[in-house]
Amino acid sequence: MQIESEFISVGANTYIDPTAKIRGINGKAKRIIIGDNCFIGANVQIICDDFELGDYSKLQNxxxxHxxxxxxxxxxxWIGQFTVIDSIGGMTIGDNCGIGAHSxxxxxxxxxDTLEGCRFLSExxxxxxxxxxFVGHCIVSPIEAKDKSMALVGSVITKDMEENCIYAGSPAKNISDKIGNQFIPVSVEKKVATMREYLKTWGGDINAVQIITDWEEAELENLEVSYFNVADRKYTKRLSEPEISFMKFLLPEKAKFTPYTF
Known part of the structure; x- marks a missing residue:
């Protein structure tokens, strides 16, 4: 593992493969922040002066x-193998995003050559x-992809993606009217029931995890319990062994939670 940065923060239980390289454009980066319980695979290259990665994120081989x-x-x-993420113009990727391999x-x-009259130069x-x-093998121009949008495999995206819409093709077009949306509404009651079933099949210490629908139900001063609120998809980050085990059990396809700010 090679990290060159003026400021470095790597969270607990994070694995960075020895072949990974993390540095700035010209030598040391200014700021590298990598969260807890992350995975950075073999031959990953992060060549960026200011880079931040959230908890439980995976950068595959x-x-x-850059x-x-x-x-x-x-x-x-979850970012797949051989993916390229270009931050020359700046890049912000939200929570719970998947970018399939070779995107x-x-x-x-x-x-x-702009002197010769080339019209294409932008950041x-x-x-x-x-x-x-982005399911996989997607090529994306500098657009805005709104929450819960989705691009099917092989899409070439040149225009903004609207919330909870599905796109396909080259250039990609909105096909939600034909196949529906990525997400359908799920009641809080059903989420609670599903999470309780997950607790049963998880096999860990169920006394260390509680499912709630309102933060008023939580005893936040009790550091022995991790609370998972299905209403806002937040959890109380304790970094306890049962909590980490349960989070890994849920990811990537069962449920995704992000830290609750007290």
Whole structure:
């Protein structure tokens, strides 16, 4: 593992493969923050002056992040092998996002000879909301992907993606009217019932985890219990062994929670 940065923060229980390289564009980065319980795989390269990765995020083997503007990736991200994330124009990826293998997210267009009259030279920040999913082999221009939007495999995205809509094709078009949305409404009552079933099948210490629907139900001063609120998808981050075990049991497809701010 090679990390070169003026400021480095790596969270608890995070694994960074010895072959990974993390540095700035020209030598040391200014700021590298990696959360708790993350995984950074073999030959991952993060070449960015200001990089942040949230808790329980996974950067799979041989993927690359590069750019001289900040790149921030939220909690519970899953980014597949050989993916390219370009932060030359700036990159923000929200919580609970999936980026399938061999995808490319570009925040700049730059190469042609502008003296000779090339018209294509731009840098624009890309903003990816929460719960966005690029299924795989997607190529994304500097757009805004709103919360819960989704692009099917092989999509070439050149325009903004609307909330909870599904896109496909080259160039990608909204096909939600044909196949529906990525997410359907689920009642709080059903979420509670499902989470209680997960607790039964998890096999861990069920006394250390409680499912709630309102923070008034929680005894926040009780550090022996981790509370999971299905109403706002937040949990009390204790970093206890049962909590970490339960979070890993839930991820990536059962349920995703992010830390509650007291």
């Amino acid at each position: 041989n993927m690359t992040v 750019g001289y503007k900040p790149c921030k990736i939220g909690h519970n991200a 490319q997210l570009w925040s700049h267009i730059k190469y042609g 624009s920040p890309m903003k990816i909301g929460n719960d966005v999913w």
